[in-house]
Amino acid sequence: MTGELSPIDKAKFVAAKRAVDYVEDGMRVGLGTGSTAAWMVRCLGELVRDDGLRIRGVPTSTRTAELARQVGIDVISLDEAKWLDLTIDGADEFDENLNLIKGGGGALLQEKIVATASDRMIVITDAAKEVAQLGSFALPVEVIPFGWQTTKALLEETLINLDVLGRETSLRMNGDAPFVTDEGNFILDLHLIRIGNVRQLALVLNQIPGVVENGLFIDICDIVVIGHGDGRVELRDINEGTVQEDKIDFLDNDNMFSDL
Incomplete structure (x- = not known):
């Protein structure tokens, strides 16, 4: 499956794949909206289906809720969850201080509410979304x-x-x-x-x-996971001040989403 992806989709996929490593059994997880977040939801669905991961997901849009249910994630409301262990979402732009512009998918209100009701927010993105100064994206x-x-x-x-x-x-x-x-x-x-x-x-x-x-997310993101088309992943933790690099190998027979 991954062999058929474009470089930008491979970057989104590896960022999502690496980010779900932060999810632990029993967690309440905010599920973002957008193309990169959709990869993350599918990766979590694979862990639920194949590894028995037990989580409860709070989606940030009706689109995400539908996908989460489709891949087998237990979906609850934020009122039911009350507070979340972490939220994983995408971004339209981010700067060196991990300030974000979000809302390209039209879900910025729910995304901001869910992200601020979480112990941590992890942003998954590709390298093209990094800018020296926010504003290029509307x-x-x-x-x-x-x-x-x-x-x-x-x-x-x-x-x-x-x-x-x-x-x-x-x-x-x-x-x-x-x-x-x-x-x-x-x-x-x-x-x-x-x-x-x-x-x-x-x-x-x-x-x-x-x-x-508004779609400015200031001092909300804790970690950004940046994917690259060759499988490299960079993790920046704003609180710890650390930068880590990983590599995710693509499998030619990877068909984890073929049933969707």
Whole structure:
């Protein structure tokens, strides 16, 4: 199976494969949303099926919940779990301080709630997502539908006084209609190009009426697992200040997802 993957998918796969080593029997695990997180959910499903791993997963979207159930993971709500041992999720961008932009998949609100309700957050990604300064990826901001155009205007006015390079704002669409989150909200994507002060921006955005949450994850990620297309994996622990490298060998007969 892995022999048929593109280099970028191989990078996502090995990052996910390595990250699930942090999951122990009996844990309550936050399950992220997105293409890289989907590999992680499938890897956990393999451990549940083949190794008898017993975990309870709290998904961050309906898409992740469906996949988790499909691969045999016991799915519960965050209210049932109350607190999580760790969350594993992807990211759209990350910097050297492990600050993140998330929300490309439209699940940033649940992702942030679940991640902050965890003892640790592990981010799985490929090397292309690392940037010197956040902002190249459009920053998602979840807003309530009522008066969203007014909220958009307030956002654009606020950006004038902030340390960002671009100020274009667009409503995320799903075909001819606005994209709607699991909570029934809209997403405004801020095309900032460069964010000078991520902490200031995160705080200011959430003060604007109509804004529910933004996609800046500051001081939330503990470990980033970076996958490469040749099977190399780099693990950076922001708390321990360590960097570790591993290698995951691909198997030509690896068909762990052939039944999905």
